Amino acid sequence: MESVTASTLATESVQLRERVWVSSLLAVLDALVIPAASLGASLVLFALFISITGNPPLEVLAEMYRGAFGTWFSFQNTLLRAAPLMLTGLCTALPARLGLIIIGGEGAMVVGGVAAAATGVALTHSPPFVVLGAMMIAAMLMGGLWIGLAGALKVLRGVNETISSLLLAYLGIALLNHLVEGPLKDPASLNKPSTEHIGEANLLGNLPGLDVHYGLLFGLMACVGAWVLMDHSVFGFSGRIVGGNSRAARLSGLGVPRLVILTCGLAGAAAGLAGMVEVAAVHGKANASLMTGYGYTGILVAFLARQHPLGVIAIAVLLGGIGASGGLLQRTFELPDATVSVLQGIIFVVLLVGESFRGKWKLSRLLGSPA
Secondary structure, three states, rough: HHHHHHHHHHHHHHHHHHHHHHHHHHHHHHHHEEEEEEHHHHHHHHHHHHHHHHOOOOHHHHHHHHHHHHOHHHHHHHHHHHOOOOOOOOHHHHHHOOOOOOOOOHHHHHHHHHHHHHHHHHHOOHHHHHHHHHHHHHHHHHHHHHHHHHHHHHHHOOHHHHHHHHHHHHHHHHHHHHHOOOOOOOOOOOOEOOOOEEEEEEOOOOOOOOEEEEEHHHHHHHHHHHHHHEEEEHHHHHHHHHHHHHHHHHHHHOHHHHHHHHHHHHHHHHHHHHHHHHHHHHOOEEHHHOOOOHHHHHHHHHHOOOOHHHHHHHHHHHHHHHHHHHHHHHHHHOOOOHHHHHHHHHHHHHHHHHHHOOOOOOOOHHHHOOO
């Protein structure tokens, strides 16, 4: 009798493990279906758009692939564009774990870049590692304060974080224009007002063996660090509780305001670091070129990645490739460089439509799984 009971328990235990494994697999598939379907539908719509312009859609798509991933040169160009997108993607992805929609990554990136440039100019005669370290700290602090303010307004005054972060982005851009045309302007910059150059010795170099700057390493480290923090720490677990039910989190004794403000601060710090990378690795100074749109594209990165820090890496590379192919499309088919922006816009709209179906069906139901 005891052996029969033990055998039954062992069988049930195996079945339970199988169900848990199947449920986990289906949960992953559920999370991938909408973004994958959105990308597929977007490519179809983009192909129709290309057809209307009188160009062969399949050839255009093939050329886009070649311009993004077809050669080692093009792939490195893609990685250059993906680096800041990883950081600005985190600016939206991290607060989203707490149920917040932050879309002000462009502002945090801009003010971070200005802070980095001002710090680099002030310390231009110091050793390069001191200058770059100080620039990183200044940019991350400024970006963190910028988005942290949106989080604070949300939890302390009830201000909608989407609206406040967007308004702060416009304020950051206005602040950039004021500073580079006023207090921080280099007198030698006439046609395009800029800060002074941080110095050739203080520029961020390339990774060994690659024609890609260290910003890529910063982006990868930030995404992995965010994954560890949000998925494998008490802080991240507390944040997920807040995102699931803020009222229940308060009743359970969690410091919701502290969690929200700190998470928004970390998100803004990532975007601010992207601004520092643009200054130290690309421009060498702060000017209107900092308004690259990476902050806005980061919103799309976060949504396509379903707010997963490791997913942000893959989506940043994908969208970085789309952006990198714009020049090739212009040369080959005489299409405007903004054509790739049309594709990004289509992806974003289709994704929003697809997200409206989220939770309306389960893949396990379609497959007839007991999970």
